[in-house]
Amino acid sequence: MRMSRAFWRTLREAPTGAELASHSLLLRAGFIHPLGAGIFTLLPPGKRAVRKLEDIMREEMDAIGGQEMAMPVINPADVWKETGRWYQIGDEMSRFTDRVGRDMVLAMTHEEVVAQVTRDVVHSYRQLPRLVYHIQTKWRDDPRPRGGLIRVREFTMKDSYSLDAGPEGLDVQYRAHYQAYFNVFRRAGIPVVAVLADVGMMGGSASHEFMYLTPVGEDTLLVCESCGHKANRQVASFRKPEPAEEAPREMEKVATPGVTTIADLAAFLEVPEARTAKAVFLVATLMDGNEERERLVFAVVRGDMELSETKLRNAIGAKELRPATDDEIRAVGVVPGYASPVGLRRTGAEMGHGAGGALVVADDLVTTSPNLVAGANEEGFHLTGVNHGRDWEADRVADVVAADEGYGCPVCGGPMTTSRGVEVGNIFKLGTRYSDAMGCAYLDADGVERPVWMGSYGIGSGRLLACVAEEHHDENGLLWPATMAPWAVHVVSLKGGAEAAESLYGRLRAAGIDTLWDDREESAGVKFNDADLMGMPIRLTVSGRSLEKGGVELKLRREDEREVVPVEAVVEEVGRVIAKLTDEIGATLLEERLEG
Numbered sequence: 259m260r261m262s263r264a265f266w267r268t269l270r271e272a273p274t275g276a277e278l279a280s281h282s283l284l285l286r287a288g289f290i291h292p293l294g295a296g297i298f299t300l301l302p303p304g305k306r307a308v309r310k311l312e313d314i315m316r317e318e319m320d321a322i323g324g325q326e327m328a329m330p331v332i333n334p335a336d337v338w339k340e341t342g343r344w345y346q347i348g349d350e351m352s353r354f355t356d357r358v359g360r361d362m363v364l365a366m367t368h369e370e371v372v373a374q375v376t377r378d379v380v381h382s383y384r385q386l387p388r389l390v391y392h393i394q395t396k397w398r399d400d401p402r403p404r405g406g407l408i409r410v411r412e413f414t415m416k417d418s419y420s421l422d423a424g425p426e427g428l429d430v431q432y433r434a435h436y437q438a439y440f441n442v443f444r445r446a447g448i449p450v451v452a453v454l455a456d457v458g459m460m461g462g463s464a465s466h467e468f469m470y471l472t473p474v475g476e477d478t479l480l481v482c483e484s485c486g487h488k489a490n491r492q493v494a495s496f497r498k499p500e501p502a503e504e505a506p507r508e509m510e511k512v513a514t515p516g517v518t519t520i521a522d523l524a525a526f527l528e529v530p531e532a533r534t535a536k537a538v539f540l541v542a543t544l545m546d547g548n549e550e551r552e553r554l555v556f557a558v559v560r561g562d563m564e565l566s567e568t569k570l571r572n573a574i575g576a577k578e579l580r581p582a583t584d585d586e587i588r589a590v591g592v593v594p595g596y597a598s599p600v601g602l603r604r605t606g607a608e609m610g611h612g613a614g615g616a617l618v619v620a621d622d623l624v625t626t627s628p629n630l631v632a633g634a635n636e637e638g639f640h641l642t643g644v645n646h647g648r649d650w651e652a653d654r655v656a657d658v659v660a661a662d663e664g665y666g667c668p669v670c671g672g673p674m675t676t677s678r679g680v681e682v683g684n685i686f687k688l689g690t691r692y693s694d695a696m697g698c699a700y701l702d703a704d705g706v707e708r709p710v711w712m713g714s715y716g717i718g719s720g721r722l723l724a725c726v727a728e729e730h731h732d733e734n735g736l737l738w739p740a741t742m743a744p745w746a747v748h749v750v751s752l753k754g755g756a757e758a759a760e761s762l763y764g765r766l767r768a769a770g771i772d773t774l775w776d777d778r779e780e781s782a783g784v785k786f787n788d789a790d791l792m793g794m795p796i797r798l799t800v801s802g803r804s805l806e807k808g809g810v811e812l813k814l815r816r817e818d819e820r821e822v823v824p825v826e827a828v829v830e831e832v833g834r835v836i837a838k839l840t841d842e843i844g845a846t847l848l849e850e851r852l853e854g
Contacts, residue, residue: 259302259745260763261776261788264288266301268788278474280727281406283736287792289723296403296411298720303792306744306772308414308719311726312393314445314741315416315717318438322431324389324418329371331395335361337370341695345548347459348578350398364397369460369714372419373692376710380421383702386710387427391418393719405474407724408680414720420713423700428687428711432464435685435715436852439468443682444846446722447739448729450682452853453479454489456568460714462688466853469679470725477679480661484672487853492568495657496674497666499532501627507643509600515638518595520561523640527631534561535624535632535644537597539587542576542617550577554586556616558599558624558652559659561631565621566660573619573656590616591635598633599650600641620652621659682725683717736793737815740839745774747832748794750785754802762800762810762828769829771836790815795839796832 266288273292276282284290289304300308316326335353338344344351344363352364365371372390380386393416400411407413420431436452443450448470455467467490469479478491489495517526524531538557543550555574559565567579584594590602599618624630625646632644646652663676692698693709702708730737740746747766751759759775766773774794776785789797799811809824812831823831 259774261774262778264302266291266303268791276406278405278408278724278728279731280408280724283731283791284406284724284727287736290407296400296409298407298410298412300720303744304723307738307742308723310742310744311446311719311722312414312416314442315393315719318442318445319389319391319416319418322389322434322438323387324391326392327390328392329365329368329375329394331365331397333363333365333371335363337374337696338363339548341370341373341692342545342548343370343459345545345550346577348543350400352397352399365394366396366398367415367460367714367716368392368394368417369419369688369692369712370696372421373696373698373710373712376421376693377696377698380698380700380710383423383700386421386423386700387431388421389418389431390421391416391715405724407720408474409476410720413718415716415718417714417716420715422711422713423702423708424711425689428689428713432685432687432713433852435713436466437850439683439685439715439717440850441847442717443468443470443722445741445843446726447741447843448682448722448725451479451481451488451679452850453679454493454853455684456490456493456572457686460686460688461691462686462714464687466685467681468683470682470729471677471679472725472728473678474728475678475680477681479677479679480665480674481677482667482670482672482674485667485670487667487669487674489661491660491662491676492566493572494661494674495668496661497668497671498623501623504628506645506648507629509641509643509645509649511634511636511639511641513638514596514640517638517640523631524561527640527642529631531562532560532627533630535559535599535630536561536563536565537592537599537633538565539582539592539597540567540570540579541582541586542571542574543578543580544574544576554582554590554616555579556590556592556597556599556602556618557620557658558618558632559621560623560627563621563623563659564662566658569656569658569660570619573654573658574617592616593633593635593637596633596635596637596639598635598641598644599652600632600644601635602650617654618650618652619654619656619658620646622655622657623659625652625655680721680725680728682722683715685715686713688712688714731793734787735791738793738795739843740795740836741843743772743793743795745772745794746836747771747773747796747798748789748792749773749775750782750789750797750799751775751777752782752785752799752801752803755800755805758805758810758825759800762798762825765829766832769833771829771832796835798828798832
């Protein structure tokens with residue numbers, strides 16, 4: 259590629275609003291161009307880099323038996339209605355009608371389509387196992403796009419789907435993807451960890467997320483240094499403390515004027531926050547068949563802990579959660595700031611029945627903690643000696659609190675630490691969730707009809723590109739790994755070197771080496787700055803001065819040292835350097851142990 263013909267331009271300064279290094283550098287280096295919130299055009303360098311990443315994905319999927327296909331990004335809503343996700347997914351799914359009024363979907367993922375094809379194609383156990391994948395554009399109307407390609411609305415994803423005769427086969431394919439994903443990320447040049455994760459809208463029995471650890475990540479991870487256990491904070495469990503045994507005391511109402519927070523309450527009564535009960539009010543969108551209804555949720559957790567909305571949503575099967583308004587809270591007889599489950603006015607103790615009222619969900623630690631302090635549902639008063647089972651009863655008891663720094667590991671009990679990360683991939687054991695819903699079955703060796711067991715596995719190529727840029731850059735620009743750089747070599751021709759550079763450019767291309775040639779009529783400073791900014795692994799400078807010294811100046815982007823290589827030996831030396839850089843990355847491919 260000759261830069262004099264480039265359909266991109268480099269920028270000295272990043273546009274306003276580029277808060278992450280990767281976002282700024284990809285804009286400045288001409289890899290991406292913004293179109294709208296969370297919507298980007300991949301310019302030629304960006305497209306080449308993404309294609310390299312997607313080729314790595316293809317190689318790893320093919321290595322474990324994958325067959326590439328292509329599924330439509332626009333789906334008829336009927337298949338999403340069959341599985342119920344048409345009704346379960348909120349505004350992140352974009353719905354529309356076609357010209358004759360049929361409901362349609364911009365696909366966020368393709369479980370329904372795979373199940374529909376499998377239903378028509380797979381009929382016998384002899385056709386299993388199978389693994390299919392595609393690399394396709396998807397749309398998710400994220401309300402908070404940020405960080406350039408880190409969080410977008412339109413994105414390209416490699417998603418694969420395993421089809422098996424039973425859970426044992428699913429386990430094998432899940433394990434194969436677990437290893438293949440580590441291979442993909444390491445070949446791309448980024449370190450990742452795999453953590454236990456929430457299955458979310460995908461459903462199923464298990465999930466792992468692959469996290470690139472970085473301070474700019476939005477996800478919080480809990481990590482045990484003692485045994486290696488790792489989990490996303492959304493679903494992380496921990497060893498909860500054993501409450502001291504006490505005889506239930508008589509419940510008493512005490513005056514607490516102006517005391518409306520847990521911290522103030524503990525200080526006022528001179529008790530630890532662990533001896534208090536915290537009330538959190540949310541409104542849940544619940545499904546009643548295919549109809550939505552809202553219900554107030556009164557979540558009760560111990561005062562020294564925080565509610566996990568993800569755990570709560572899973573515990574009650576909510577489609578969405580939102581904060582409750584004061585009017586909604588008062589409607590069930592609760593006084594904000596002095597809320598109590600004692601004497602709460604509610605209708606229908608069982609979730610899914612009754613209108614209005616509150617659904618009371620208690621963390622399991624609250625139910626075993628004696629003599630807590632809770633609100634009295636009266637302005638300026640709290641209750642002491644409150645005990646679950648005697649003074650109030652929860653509709654649901656579950657683990658609904660968030661793990662935090664220093665909490666005990668659920669595996670070994672050691673203290674856990676927190677890290678920040680960006681999710682770059684995820685894998686799910688879907689089981690028969692989609693097969694059952696869509697009648698996706700096969701006949702076993704005895705002629706008995708059984709459901710197909712499915713797994714789903716995804717990697718976003720644009721987000722992965724951004725994470726590689728976040729990991730590999732310095733104050734001058736990007737430093738692409740050799741495995742996924744848009745071009746392996748950046749040739750810079752200066753005064754007196756144009757003719758030799760053109761000859762070298764042709765020889766490199768003839769040898770199959772991806773080469774970018776800066777043949778523009780620009781100063782040496784501009785060309786060197788752009789070479790550093792764009793970040794190709796190898797820079798070759800051809801000038802009258804270098805030729806006088808005996809050849810071409812070779813410099814690795816990651817190093818300061820330069821060497822002059824004889825013109826006739828440059829192509830061979832470049833090939834050797836590329837092989838060395840690639841082998842360094844290959845040496846990082848190790849077998850990984852699957853946790854969970």
